[in-house]
Amino acid sequence: MNIEQFWVFHCGYSKIPRWMIVEGGGRQEIKLPFLAALAVHPEHGPILIDAPFGTEGPSNVGEFLGGVLRKIGVVFKDEWAVIPRIERLGFRASEVNHVLMTHMHFDHTGGMKSLGHASFHINRDEWVAATSMSAFAARTKGYVVEDYRALTSRVEKLDLSGATIEKGVDVFGDGSIEAVPLPGHSAGHTGWRIRLADREIFYVGDAAFSVGHITQNQELGIFPKIAADSKKIAGQTLEKLRWWHRDHPDVEILTSHDVDLGQACMNGPLGVHVDAG
Numbered sequence: 328m329n330i331e332q333f334w335v336f337h338c339g340y341s342k343i344p345r346w347m348i349v350e351g352g353g354r355q356e357i358k359l360p361f362l363a364a365l366a367v368h369p370e371h372g373p374i375l376i377d378a379p380f381g382t383e384g385p386s387n388v389g390e391f392l393g394g395v396l397r398k399i400g401v402v403f404k405d406e407w408a409v410i411p412r413i414e415r416l417g418f419r420a421s422e423v424n425h426v427l428m429t430h431m432h433f434d435h436t437g438g439m440k441s442l443g444h445a446s447f448h449i450n451r452d453e454w455v456a457a458t459s460m461s462a463f464a465a466r467t468k469g470y471v472v473e474d475y476r477a478l479t480s481r482v483e484k485l486d487l488s489g490a491t492i493e494k495g496v497d498v499f500g501d502g503s504i505e506a507v508p509l510p511g512h513s514a515g516h517t518g519w520r521i522r523l524a525d526r527e528i529f530y531v532g533d534a535a536f537s538v539g540h541i542t543q544n545q546e547l548g549i550f551p552k553i554a555a556d557s558k559k560i561a562g563q564t565l566e567k568l569r570w571w572h573r574d575h576p577d578v579e580i581l582t583s584h585d586v587d588l589g590q591a592c593m594n595g596p597l598g599v600h601v602d603a604g
């Protein structure tokens with residue numbers, strides 16, 4: 328089965344110099360976006376990928392990463408919160424029955440509570456990492472437990488232990504969306520491969536920050552480096568993604584913080600693919 332529409336939108340951005348994201352990227356100021364996506368499934372309806380910020384905005388920022396971001400400042404407007412974004416695309420929040428999480432860092436979880444009725448599909452390794460520490464220790468790792476603690480019964484844990492970048496797990500059993508393990512940025516970081524009628528999209532979350540980290544071999548800047556749970560594993564995953572891209576150059580790669588992608592949806596949600604039929 329094919330996904331009928333695929334939209335990307337931002338829930339805010341931070342102004343930072345480019346070198347923080349791309350090594351040797353220069354001092355030019357960029358808008359680092361906090362992106363999410365909406366895939367429309369013919370039977371399951373609108374499916375959200377990540378829930379960056381709710382109506383309270385980026386007030387959930389963690390101690391460590393959040394401390395950096397707090398200093399820099401996140402630009403946020405009420406209409407950029409995840410629910411108004413979904414509504415702007417013509418759906419009610421109550422229609423969203425499935426949320427796919429790349430990982431559980433605060434800039435991906437702030438809006439989860441506003442979708443409390445949905446099922447959250449999360450790599451089991453990520454759920455364990457995000458829930459096994461004290462709330463304080465979790466914050467130093469970028470996890471804000473308050474965002475999702477009350478949603479435990481809504482979590483569908485995915486077992487990706489046998490999955491690879493080549494062969495992930497078919498989430499709905501119909502070939503439309505595949506969960507792919509991309510660990511390193513966080514313990515159970517997960518990418519989502521989306522099948523559309525005329526193309527495939529690989530939403531890799533924070534496994535790379537800019538798409539160019541994968542497609543142009545750009546090196547990671549300081550920000551993705553300090554944000555990584557394991558620099559070594561994150562580096563191995565990035566290398567696998569580069570190889571995978573060489574073998575599958577037609578698949579469109581999207582990341583959660585790509586500046587060009589953020590720029591393209593600065594004025595509203597970007598339809599990466601909208602099936603006319």
Ligand SMILES: [Zn+2]
Binds near residue numbers: 584
């Ligand atoms: Zn992130």
